[in-house]
Amino acid sequence: MLNQGAKPRRGRPVTTDPNTVSLAALKLFAERGIETVTMDEVAVVAGISRSNLFRIFPSKAAVVWGGVHQFQEELERRLSDSESSDLISLLHSSWVGAMDGLDETLETLRLRLKLIGSSPEVYGWGQGQLDQVRQVIEASVVKNGGDTLRAKTVSAAIVSASMAIMIHWAQSDDPRTPSQILDEGFQDFEALFLKN
Amino acid sequence: MLNQGAKPRRGRPVTTDPNTVSLAALKLFAERGIETVTMDEVAVVAGISRSNLFRIFPSKAAVVWGGVHQFQEELERRLSDSESSDLISLLHSSWVGAMDGLDETLETLRLRLKLIGSSPEVYGWGQGQLDQVRQVIEASVVKNGGDTLRAKTVSAAIVSASMAIMIHWAQSDDPRTPSQILDEGFQDFEALFLKN
Numbered sequence: 001m002l003n004q005g006a007k008p009r010r011g012r013p014v015t016t017d018p019n020t021v022s023l024a025a026l027k028l029f030a031e032r033g034i035e036t037v038t039m040d041e042v043a044v045v046a047g048i049s050r051s052n053l054f055r056i057f058p059s060k061a062a063v064v065w066g067g068v069h070q071f072q073e074e075l076e077r078r079l080s081d082s083e084s085s086d087l088i089s090l091l092h093s094s095w096v097g098a099m100d101g102l103d104e105t106l107e108t109l110r111l112r113l114k115l116i117g118s119s120p121e122v123y124g125w126g127q128g129q130l131d132q133v134r135q136v137i138e139a140s141v142v143k144n145g146g147d148t149l150r151a152k153t154v155s156a157a158i159v160s161a162s163m164a165i166m167i168h169w170a171q172s173d174d175p176r177t178p179s180q181i182l183d184e185g186f187q188d189f190e191a192l193f194l195k196n
Numbered sequence: 197m198l199n200q201g202a203k204p205r206r207g208r209p210v211t212t213d214p215n216t217v218s219l220a221a222l223k224l225f226a227e228r229g230i231e232t233v234t235m236d237e238v239a240v241v242a243g244i245s246r247s248n249l250f251r252i253f254p255s256k257a258a259v260v261w262g263g264v265h266q267f268q269e270e271l272e273r274r275l276s277d278s279e280s281s282d283l284i285s286l287l288h289s290s291w292v293g294a295m296d297g298l299d300e301t302l303e304t305l306r307l308r309l310k311l312i313g314s315s316p317e318v319y320g321w322g323q324g325q326l327d328q329v330r331q332v333i334e335a336s337v338v339k340n341g342g343d344t345l346r347a348k349t350v351s352a353a354i355v356s357a358s359m360a361i362m363i364h365w366a367q368s369d370d371p372r373t374p375s376q377i378l379d380e381g382f383q384d385f386e387a388l389f390l391k392n
Binding site for chain 2: 154189190
């Protein structure tokens with residue numbers, strides 16, 4: 001526990017690193033079971049005030065699903081910057097690149113994904129954020145000449161396949177990085193369609 | 197309303213057609229909003245007793261997500277009966293065939309899928325059933341030489357892409373049948389990988 005026994009400091013702003021808070025919270029969720037942990041307990045192990053915690057993370061869902069927004073912005077930037085006549089290559093490289101650029105330790109990411117994979121409820125907490133990622137993909141498919149049906153099909157497939165790959169990575173303690181396993185998982189998937 | 201004002205019949209078993217009950221319930225959900233309708237109200241519009249309703253459908257989720265179990269069994273049968281050296285063709289034809297064999301009117305299926313597509317919560321009610329479909333696909337991928345990662349990737353992609361295609365079909369009032377739109381949606385998806 002950080003700051004255990006320390007008196008609350010007054011008179012200067014507390015700077016709080018969201019990555020440090022996330023890691024402390026995720027460890028506690030993994031140890032005790034996410035359902036039984038309260039946000040008050042998270043504040044205690046993270047060594048910050050309750051109001052400071054809620055300022056960074058308004059809910060347990062926000063702690064667990066943190067990082068998706070950064071991924072989404074990076075994915076959007078890569079999709080609009082890149083030129084490719086081949087939609088699959090464009091999505092593949094942009095997705096893996098966005099994952100590679102994520103500002104997060106492997107330990108934190110693994111803890112997140114283990115929790116997400118451990119319960120349909122915790123997975124469900126991320127639906128809103130995954131929808132936003134799907135919308136970024138849909139926009140790119142349409143921009144590259146696809147209709148609505150193709151946009152919905154491709155975005156659903158890539159988001160769900162990626163989540164399956166990442167959760168498998170976290171649960172299996174695979175030594176590769178997330179971007180490596182995504183890259184190889186996508187390659188394997190793409191090769192299945194070339195065997196016709 | 198069926199049987200309105202009729203006296204309860206005694207002394208002989210009531211035979212209840214689940215398809216008739218589903219349609220009455222789905223129409224009520226669509227009209228009034230699924231959250232506000234109670235199972236008691238479903239029993240009234242379906243013209244059956246509460247206990248008879250709960251015997252067929254233990255919950256609103258069971259009403260909305262009915263038919264998945266039949267689809268899953270048909271899919272499993274087709275995957276084990278069919279011979280194919282090409283995994284994608286095998287999954288494509290088995291999936292479309294299982295959908296084609298579904299004992300359900302288009303009106304009922306459209307109402308179901310509109311409800312499922314209208315709220316993440318109602319979609320979430322089907323996770324357990326979709327997991328079972330994913331497991332059928334995973335088993336087939338492994339039987340055809342794939343590893344766990346490929347099994348998880350392919351099953352996640354096909355289930356999510358299909359749900360996206362079907363919900364789009366229901367929401368757009370597309371004149372094709374669900375098996376036609378799935379067939380054409382899969383073909384379009386597969387063609388994207390051949391452009392490399």
